[in-house]
Amino acid sequence: xxxxxxxxxxxxxxxxxxxxxxxxxxxxxxxxxxxxxxxxxxxxxxxxxxxxxxxxxxxxxxxxxxxxxxxxxxxxxxxxxxxxxxxxxxxxxxxxxxxxxxxxxxxxxxxxxxxxxxxxxxxxxxxxxxxxxxxxxxxxxxxxxxxxxxxxxxxxxxxxxxxxxxxxxxxxxxxxxxxxxxxxxxxxxxxxxxxxxxxxxxxxxxxxxxxxxxxxxxxxxxxxxxxxxxxxxxxxxxxxxxxxxxxxxxxxxxxxxxxxxxxxxxxxxxxxxxxxxxxxxxxxxxxxxxxxxxxxxxxx
Amino acid sequence: xxxxxxxxxxxxxxxxxxxxxxxxxxxxxxxxxxxxxxxxxxxxxxxxxxxxxxxxxxxxxxxxxxxxxxxxxxxxxxxxxxxxxxxxxxxxxxxxxxxxxxxxxxxxxxxxxxxxxxxxxxxxxxxxxxxxxxxxxxxxxxxxxxxxxxxxxxxxxxxxxxxxxxxxxxxxxxxxxxxxxxxxxxxxxxxx
Numbered sequence: 001x002x003x004x005x006x007x008x009x010x011x012x013x014x015x016x017x018x019x020x021x022x023x024x025x026x027x028x029x030x031x032x033x034x035x036x037x038x039x040x041x042x043x044x045x046x047x048x049x050x051x052x053x054x055x056x057x058x059x060x061x062x063x064x065x066x067x068x069x070x071x072x073x074x075x076x077x078x079x080x081x082x083x084x085x086x087x088x089x090x091x092x093x094x095x096x097x098x099x100x101x102x103x104x105x106x107x108x109x110x111x112x113x114x115x116x117x118x119x120x121x122x123x124x125x126x127x128x129x130x131x132x133x134x135x136x137x138x139x140x141x142x143x144x145x146x147x148x149x150x151x152x153x154x155x156x157x158x159x160x161x162x163x164x165x166x167x168x169x170x171x172x173x174x175x176x177x178x179x180x181x182x183x184x185x186x187x188x189x190x191x192x193x194x195x196x197x198x199x200x201x202x203x204x205x206x207x208x209x210x211x212x213x214x215x216x217x218x219x220x221x222x223x224x225x226x227x228x229x230x231x232x233x234x235x236x237x238x239x240x241x242x243x244x245x246x247x248x249x250x251x252x253x254x255x256x257x258x259x260x261x262x263x264x265x266x267x268x269x270x271x272x273x274x275x276x277x278x279x280x281x282x283x284x285x286x287x288x289x290x291x292x293x294x295x296x297x298x299x300x
Numbered sequence: 301x302x303x304x305x306x307x308x309x310x311x312x313x314x315x316x317x318x319x320x321x322x323x324x325x326x327x328x329x330x331x332x333x334x335x336x337x338x339x340x341x342x343x344x345x346x347x348x349x350x351x352x353x354x355x356x357x358x359x360x361x362x363x364x365x366x367x368x369x370x371x372x373x374x375x376x377x378x379x380x381x382x383x384x385x386x387x388x389x390x391x392x393x394x395x396x397x398x399x400x401x402x403x404x405x406x407x408x409x410x411x412x413x414x415x416x417x418x419x420x421x422x423x424x425x426x427x428x429x430x431x432x433x434x435x436x437x438x439x440x441x442x443x444x445x446x447x448x449x450x451x452x453x454x455x456x457x458x459x460x461x462x463x464x465x466x467x468x469x470x471x472x473x474x475x476x477x478x479x480x481x482x483x484x485x486x487x488x489x490x491x492x
Contacts, residue, residue, distance in 0.1 A: 183417050184415045184416070184417060184446075185398050185413060185415065185417070188413070188444065202474065202475075205444075205474070205475040205478070208444060209444075209446060209475070209479065212415050212416075212444075212446045213446060213447065216415065216416040216417070216446070216448075220416070265416070265447050265448050265451065266447030266448075266450070266451065266482075266483045267416075267446075267447055269447070269482070269483070270446075270447050270479070270482055270483070273482050274482075
């Protein structure tokens with residue numbers, strides 16, 4: 001894993017607070033100063049946190065770009081793409097720094113792991129840019145386990161690996177699909193038969209695309225044998241591709257900005273944009289990539 | 301019959317055209333040709349001309365009472381996917397390609413699925429299909445494209461535009477558009 005050389009202007013701070021009014025008081029003064037220095041500001045907070053902050057910001061509120069949480073936090077890949085795009089555009093337009101003030105949507109279930117992984121990735125993906133990423137954690141509402149995870153992923157400089165985030169959520173039972181694929185076309189046929197009757201056509205198209213990119217990566221860049229398994233986990237379809245390779249150099253390939261990489265083309269980017277949770281790990285001599293796609297995430 | 305240097309293709313087509321005309325004069329409904337092309341596709345120097353020829357003869361067959369059958373010896377490894385995918389009707393193909401590219405009326409039609417495994421072949425046959433002047437590629441029969449396939453489409457369109465032989469992509473299905481959008485490729489290139 002390559003070490004990151006963080007930008008001197010990069011901050012990734014957890015703001016632990018005890019409610020919307022407290023949060024607004026903790027955030028507003030520094031944000032007003034930032035706006036005064038013509039720094040670009042992105043805010044993505046739920047209500048009533050946003051209303052409290054907006055009042056506290058006063059005139060500086062006019063300089064803030066607000067994105068509703070359901071847009072920003074649709075899934076981790078979308079969240080990262082949005083903030084990275086905002087920062088790039090702001091810097092291109094001449095801003096010397098950019099702020100991202102947000103609150104990942106934790107719900108106290110094992111799925112929160114995907115947002116802790118996202119927080120860990122922020123350090124690596126945005127760390128080379130002059131970004132102040134301030135993340136709100138309401139200590140009266142967030143679970144102790146998630147608060148502990150937030151203390152590991154903040155501030156920047158803490159290196160968090162997948163194992164620090166705890167185990168992956170368990171699937172419901174034995175795999176619905178268990179293959180040693182030789183090409184991706186055959187995988188798509190099998191997935192059509194396994195899931196075609198139970199998800200929307202457009203979500204099935206996402207499952208086929210993600211599986212294709214996973215299997216292609218395994219066959220091209222991994223070491224044989226490549227195996228694909230698929231499960232139901234509640235209303236989530238879980239795809240898992242393993243190979244006998246030595247792991248991936250980058251633990252967050254799905255959360256990197258939209259550049260085709262020499263290793264995988266757009267593969268991981270597409271996986272991150274379509275998968276509701278992605279995990280990359282290496283255990284017992286096998287590289288494993290797991291992607292969960294919520295079956296009801298897209299309507300026909 | 302098949303000298304098939306690149307410059308011989310038009311001449312070759314003229315030979316077939318004469319044959320079709322002669323067949324008509326003799327009261328036949330048309331002309332059928334069968335040829336073993338194993339050696340041609342396996343020869344790197346003649347491969348591009350061979351693929352180009354498939355396109356020309358396909359266009360010709362779409363408009364004339366002419367049908368051709370190409371025979372490829374499956375015992376010889378010739379990387380024949382490119383040849384295979386230019387034939388909409390296939391018999392006994394050991395590993396049939398996932399897509400087909402053929403002349404369908406005024407447009408060239410791409411039918412089937414293209415993923416990374418087939419993307420190189422697609423790029424090769426699209427290059428061979430290059431036609432002088434405006435041309436459109438009908439994607440309405442393309443049921444699946446991955447990131448590599450989308451990249452091939454866009455690179456091909458971009459290269460053709462620069463080379464002065466523009467290619468229009470039409471009829472892309474939702475899934476094909478979505479991949480292009482997600483890759484932030486220029487979806488303007490995908491005409492409705």
